[in-house]
Every structure is written in C-alpha cells, then in structure tokens.
Amino acid sequence: MTIVARMLTQEQDGIPGYVAHPEGADRRPGVLMVHHAHGVTADYKIDAYRLAQQGFNVFVPSLFNMFGVTGTNHIGQGADLQAKHGDTEFLGKMDEAWRHLTGPMKSDPARTAAIGHCMGGRLLIPFAADRRELRAIVLYYPSVRDEPETPHRPRHAFKLARTLTCASLVFCGGKDYIATPAIQAPLWQSFMANGRLVEWHSFSDANHGFRHPDSEGFQPHYADLVWPLVIDFLHRAV
Numbered sequence: 001m002t003i004v005a006r007m008l009t010q011e012q013d014g015i016p017g018y019v020a021h022p023e024g025a026d027r028r029p030g031v032l033m034v035h036h037a038h039g040v041t042a043d044y045k046i047d048a049y050r051l052a053q054q055g056f057n058v059f060v061p062s063l064f065n066m067f068g069v070t071g072t073n074h075i076g077q078g079a080d081l082q083a084k085h086g087d088t089e090f091l092g093k094m095d096e097a098w099r100h101l102t103g104p105m106k107s108d109p110a111r112t113a114a115i116g117h118c119m120g121g122r123l124l125i126p127f128a129a130d131r132r133e134l135r136a137i138v139l140y141y142p143s144v145r146d147e148p149e150t151p152h153r154p155r156h157a158f159k160l161a162r163t164l165t166c167a168s169l170v171f172c173g174g175k176d177y178i179a180t181p182a183i184q185a186p187l188w189q190s191f192m193a194n195g196r197l198v199e200w201h202s203f204s205d206a207n208h209g210f211r212h213p214d215s216e217g218f219q220p221h222y223a224d225l226v227w228p229l230v231i232d233f234l235h236r237a238v
Contacts, residue, residue, distance in 0.1 A: 003052045005045070007072075015100050016065035018045050020052035029238045030107025032097055033060040034120030034127075037082065037143075039073040041214050047115075054231060057107040061097035063090060073214075082119065086152040087126060094127050109133050113238045115230070117211060118143045118178075125157045128164050136167040136237035138230055141208050143178045144187055161190035167197035167237040171226055173206030175217075199233060201226065 005020040018040055022028065031051050033044060040062045048058040064071070067085060102109045113136040116124035121142030128137050144157045161168075168191055172184045179187070184202065191198045203222060209215030210222040 017061040020048040021057040029111035030057045032114040034116040036118035162193040172202040174204035176208040
C-alpha cells in the first residue's frame with residue numbers, strides 16, 4: 001500500500017496541518033487528530049502515517065496556525081493560546097477541519113473517528129456532543145479540570161460526557177497533575193452514564209503526556225502499550 005503524507009498550508013491548501021492517507025480515490029474511514037497544547041509535533045505525523053497504513057484517511061489540523069499563529073509546532077505556547085482563544089473558537093476550527101476531512105479528503109462521514117491528546121482530548125468531548133455522526137473518540141489524558149463553566153469554557157465535560165452517542169476509548173494516568181484521579185472518577189461516571197461503548201484504561205504510575213516525546217511526562221512503555229488498543233478499538237468502532 002502506498003501512503004500519501006504531506007504538510008498542508010493555509011496559502012496552498014486553504015487549511016493548515018498534516019494529512020496521511022492511502023493512495024487512490026476510494027472512500028475510506030477517516031480520523032481527525034486534535035493536537036495537544038504543543039501543536040502539531042512530529043509524533044503526530046508518525047501516528048498519522050501509521051493510521052493511514054491501517055486504511056484510514058487522517059487529518060491533523062494545526063489549530064494554532066488556523067488562528068494565524070505561525071510555526072510548525074508551538075511548544076511552550078499552548079497555555080497562552082488557550083487563554084486567548086475560548087472553546088467556541090477552537091470548536092469552530094475543528095468544524096472546519098471536519099469539513100476538510102469529509103469533503104476534499106473524501107472520508108466517509110458515517111465511518112469517522114477522532115483522537116485527541118491533552119487539550120485536544122478535552123475539546124473532543126464538546127465536539128462529539130455536537131457531531132452526532134462521529135462514530136468514535138479516543139482520548140489520551142484529556143485535560144479536564146474541576147472548574148466552573150465560564151464564557152471562555154462554557155460547557156464542562158462532567159455534563160457533556162453523559163450525552164455522547166459515540167463509542168469512547170479513554171486513557172488516564174494516576175500521576176496526571178491536570179486531570180487528577182479525583183477528577184477522573186466523576187468523568188468516568190459521566191462517560192458510563194451515556195449508555196454507549198466505553199473502554200477506560202487507567203495506569204496508576206502513568207504521567208500526563210505519557211504519549212508525547214516532547215512532554216516531560218513521556219513514558220515510551222505506555223506509549224507503545226496503548227497503541228494496539230487504539231488500532232483495535234478503531235477497527236471495531238468505526
């Protein structure tokens with residue numbers, strides 16, 4: 001199988017990010033990958049390629065580029081950018097990315113999933129609540145905090161997760177300093193209340209960011225351990 005993989009830019013393609021897909025015009029299942037606070041780091045390109053080898057059309061939109069912030073990644077800038085742009089703005093950009101995945105990339109909207117890490121995992125919860133056609137989501141340590149709803153973050157995951165109609169796969173770490181174990185418990189209860197397929201994996205000594213080499217919490221053992229679970233889940237759920 002020949003894989004097409006390349007960067008997209010706003011100037012040349014109308015939307016920035018990274019795509020990977022099998023060569024040919026066949027209609028395929030799609031995966032939208034929503035990045036963490038560091039932006040589209042190199043590991044996203046590797047994962048996109050590996051998912052394309054499994055037969056998926058994959059799009060990793062650069063949300064920060066879509067806000068006009070230059071650069072190929074944004075390590076160290078994520079907190080400031082999240083403070084500047086609220087959830088409604090992020091979800092609008094994710095909608096644009098979805099339309100690219102299911103439009104020009106010709107992915108089948110009825111067979112499409114999304115993967116989110118950290119910031120991206122948190123944002124995928126309201127995204128999935130709005131996008132009922134989404135078949136499945138995979139969340140790596142979503143950065144959910146026990147915080148009040150505000151105009152900046154108007155809908156909390158504790159309320160939204162129970163409304164989801166898609167299948168969910170969630171990875172949590174016992175050493176997560178953002179979504180701590182105390183927060184993970186009510187979040188799990190909310191996911192379980194939606195009545196859909198929920199697969200929840202918690203590792204007591206896993207860190208926030210265990211998947212990402214650019215994170216201080218990187219743990220390659222867990223990164224490798226969970227990848228087959230992701231592939232198996234996507235093939236079953238999508």
